[in-house]
Amino acid sequence: MRQLNLNALRVFAIAASHGNLQRAADELNLSRGAVSQRIKQLEIDLGVVLLKRGARGVSLTAEGKRCHAGVTDALAVLETALVSIGEENDHVTLHLGSSTATKWLMPRMDAFATAFPKLSLKTEVHEQILSRSLGRNEIALWPGSEQDPNLAHRSRRLTDIRLVAVCSPDFLRPDWPMGLETLLTLPLLQDAHRRWEKLIEATGYGNVHKLLNFDRSALALDAAICGHGIAIAPTYMIENDLSSKRLVEIWVDPEPSDDGLYVSWSKDHVGEHHISRIVDWIASEFR
Amino acid sequence: MRQLNLNALRVFAIAASHGNLQRAADELNLSRGAVSQRIKQLEIDLGVVLLKRGARGVSLTAEGKRCHAGVTDALAVLETALVSIGEENDHVTLHLGSSTATKWLMPRMDAFATAFPKLSLKTEVHEQILSRSLGRNEIALWPGSEQDPNLAHRSRRLTDIRLVAVCSPDFLRPDWPMGLETLLTLPLLQDAHRRWEKLIEATGYGNVHKLLNFDRSALALDAAICGHGIAIAPTYMIENDLSSKRLVEIWVDPEPSDDGLYVSWSKDHVGEHHISRIVDWIASEFR
DNA sequence: CACCAGCGTTTAGAAAATCTATCGCCTTGG
DNA sequence: CCAAGGCGATAGATTTTCTAAACGCTGGTG
Structure with a gap:
C-alpha cells in the first residue's frame, strides 16, 4: 500500500x-x-480484482466499488486543495449556473468591479453542482431546497425562489392580470425545470396550446x-x-416554495482573502 | 491539474x-x-515553488504548506479506503497502545477467541494515535479526555481511568494501607505519563527517595x-x-479525572462486518 | 581561516515503466 | 454467419524515472 501507484x-x-x-x-x-495494462497491474499490486470485464464494457466488483469510492473521495480532496494553488490571493472564482450567470451576474458586473476594484474575478459556469469542495477563494451560487450539506462549507440563503410568469410588453394582452387558466392557453416557454408542465399537472388544466422547451432559463x-x-422564472433572474421594461410580470406563483438561492x-x-466581504456584497444585492 | 503526477x-x-x-x-x-528531480518537476508542473532549499534541509513555502496539507488529507482518505481492501470480512484489526495490548488485551485473547471463533483478529500496536480514519473492520482503543473528534467515527466511552498505586505482595510493608506521604518515600516506578511526578508536584511533598522511569506503563x-x-497505573490495566496476586493495590487516587478509555x-x-458485536464485547469486558 | 560534514543540485547514462500498434478472442445483434 | 464493439496479450518503441558521481553551498569547528 505504501508504494501503490497513485497514477494507476x-x-x-x-x-x-x-x-x-x-x-x-x-x-x-x-x-x-x-489503460488495460495499468489497471491489470494495479489489480496485481492490490491483489484484488477491481473490474469485471464483460462483452459490453467493464463494471465494478464489490472490492472495486469500495476502491473507487475511496479514490474518488481522495481525488476530490486533492483537487479542492490544488485548484487554488498558485492563484494569487486577489483572485476569486465564482461558480454558478449559466442562467444565473447571464441573468443575475452580468447586469451586476460593473457594480462588482466598482465594489472590488482590486479583485480579479473568474466566473465558472457549470451544468452540475461541483463535485468537490470549494477551495479557498472560491464561491458557489446554487439554487436548492436546503443549505449546502457539505461540512467543509459555510453557506447562506440569499433569497427565496419565487416564480413569476413574464412576457414582453408587446406581447401583453389588454385584459391582464389574468388567471392561470387563461395564461395556459398562450405559448408557454419553459426551461429544463419544466415548470409549466408541473403547474399544468398540479392544476389539472388539460389541453395546452403551445409549449416551447429550452435547455436553460436564460434562453426561455x-x-x-x-x-x-x-416564460416562467425565479424573480431574481428577471429584475434587470x-x-x-423588456419584460413585464403577468402572474405570480401563489404557491410558496422551500427552494432558495444559496451561496x-x-x-x-474564513477571514482571509476578502471572501466574506464578497459574500456580504452578494447578499446585499438580494437586499 | 488533470494530468498532475500523483506519485510525485x-x-x-x-x-x-x-x-x-x-x-x-x-x-x-x-x-x-x-527525490530532488521529482519535486523539481512537480514544481514546474504546478508552476509554483513548494520547498525552500536551505543549507540545513528543506522547508515549506506558503504554497507548499497548502499543497502539503491537501495532499496529506487526500492520502489519509485514500489509505482509509485501501487498508481494508482485499481483506476478508471476517478479519478485524484492533489498534491500541502497547501497554493496553499487553495488560488488557493479552489476558482476554482466549475469551475473545471463544466469543468470536470464526473471526481472525489482527492487533496493531501504535505509539501515536492513528492519523487516518478507521476503515471498515478496524477498531481503535485509546485513552483520552474526550470522545473521538473524527466525524467519520463512532465512539463509546468504555471506562473511567482511575489511577491506583500497586506493588508486589512481597514488597508490601506491614503497615499498609499507608498515606500518600509515606508512599512517596519508597521507590516509585512510572511511565511516560510521569504520574508520580505530577502527583508530587500537586501535593507539594518534596524529597523523593527513588524514581524510576520507563517508556511504557507495562514495563513499570x-x-x-x-x-x-x-507503580502507578489505570485500573483497567492491572485487573489480571x-x-x-502478582500485584496488590496500596493506594487509590482520590482525584477524579475526566480521562477515560474510548473505543x-x-x-x-455500521451493521456490516460484526464490528458492532465486537465493540459490544469489548464494552462488556469493562462491565 | 581552512576544512569537513551535511545537504541539495545537476548530469549522463542505465534501467524500468509506460505506451502504441497489432493481432486474437469473446459476445451481441442483425 | 458475419460485423461491430469490447477486452486481452505481446513486442518493440518511447518516455519516465533512477542511480551514481561530481559539484556547490552553508555552517560548525579546531
Whole structure:
C-alpha cells in the first residue's frame, strides 16, 4: 500500500466511472491497451480484482466499488486543495449556473468591479453542482431546497425562489392580470425545470396550446423578450429585464416554495482573502 | 491539474514531512537525486515553488504548506479506503497502545477467541494515535479526555481511568494501607505519563527517595511485579495482575479525572462486518 | 581561516515503466 | 454467419524515472 501507484489509481477511477476502457483512454489521451495494462497491474499490486470485464464494457466488483469510492473521495480532496494553488490571493472564482450567470451576474458586473476594484474575478459556469469542495477563494451560487450539506462549507440563503410568469410588453394582452387558466392557453416557454408542465399537472388544466422547451432559463427568458410567449422564472433572474421594461410580470406563483438561492464558500480560511466581504456584497444585492 | 503526477505529489509530501530529502529518499528506497528531480518537476508542473532549499534541509513555502496539507488529507482518505481492501470480512484489526495490548488485551485473547471463533483478529500496536480514519473492520482503543473528534467515527466511552498505586505482595510493608506521604518515600516506578511526578508536584511533598522511569506503563508494572517498587497505573490495566496476586493495590487516587478509555470505529459500514458485536464485547469486558 | 560534514543540485547514462500498434478472442445483434 | 464493439496479450518503441558521481553551498569547528 505504501508504494501503490497513485497514477494507476486515477486511471482506474476514470475507467470505472466510464464503465468503458476506450472512453477512459480517450479522456486520458492514451491507447486502450495502456489503460488495460495499468489497471491489470494495479489489480496485481492490490491483489484484488477491481473490474469485471464483460462483452459490453467493464463494471465494478464489490472490492472495486469500495476502491473507487475511496479514490474518488481522495481525488476530490486533492483537487479542492490544488485548484487554488498558485492563484494569487486577489483572485476569486465564482461558480454558478449559466442562467444565473447571464441573468443575475452580468447586469451586476460593473457594480462588482466598482465594489472590488482590486479583485480579479473568474466566473465558472457549470451544468452540475461541483463535485468537490470549494477551495479557498472560491464561491458557489446554487439554487436548492436546503443549505449546502457539505461540512467543509459555510453557506447562506440569499433569497427565496419565487416564480413569476413574464412576457414582453408587446406581447401583453389588454385584459391582464389574468388567471392561470387563461395564461395556459398562450405559448408557454419553459426551461429544463419544466415548470409549466408541473403547474399544468398540479392544476389539472388539460389541453395546452403551445409549449416551447429550452435547455436553460436564460434562453426561455430571451425568447419571452422577443415576444415568443410567456416564460416562467425565479424573480431574481428577471429584475434587470423588468426594470428595463423588456419584460413585464403577468402572474405570480401563489404557491410558496422551500427552494432558495444559496451561496457557499469554504469554512477554512474564513477571514482571509476578502471572501466574506464578497459574500456580504452578494447578499446585499438580494437586499 | 488533470494530468498532475500523483506519485510525485506523494514524494513531495514525504519530503516535506521529513524536511530533508535524504531521509525522504531512504523512506522511499530512492536516491537523493531522484527525490530532488521529482519535486523539481512537480514544481514546474504546478508552476509554483513548494520547498525552500536551505543549507540545513528543506522547508515549506506558503504554497507548499497548502499543497502539503491537501495532499496529506487526500492520502489519509485514500489509505482509509485501501487498508481494508482485499481483506476478508471476517478479519478485524484492533489498534491500541502497547501497554493496553499487553495488560488488557493479552489476558482476554482466549475469551475473545471463544466469543468470536470464526473471526481472525489482527492487533496493531501504535505509539501515536492513528492519523487516518478507521476503515471498515478496524477498531481503535485509546485513552483520552474526550470522545473521538473524527466525524467519520463512532465512539463509546468504555471506562473511567482511575489511577491506583500497586506493588508486589512481597514488597508490601506491614503497615499498609499507608498515606500518600509515606508512599512517596519508597521507590516509585512510572511511565511516560510521569504520574508520580505530577502527583508530587500537586501535593507539594518534596524529597523523593527513588524514581524510576520507563517508556511504557507495562514495563513499570512488570518492574513492580518483580518487587522493584510502586507503580502507578489505570485500573483497567492491572485487573489480571491483581486477581493473580502478582500485584496488590496500596493506594487509590482520590482525584477524579475526566480521562477515560474510548473505543472508536468507522461510522460507515455500521451493521456490516460484526464490528458492532465486537465493540459490544469489548464494552462488556469493562462491565 | 581552512576544512569537513551535511545537504541539495545537476548530469549522463542505465534501467524500468509506460505506451502504441497489432493481432486474437469473446459476445451481441442483425 | 458475419460485423461491430469490447477486452486481452505481446513486442518493440518511447518516455519516465533512477542511480551514481561530481559539484556547490552553508555552517560548525579546531
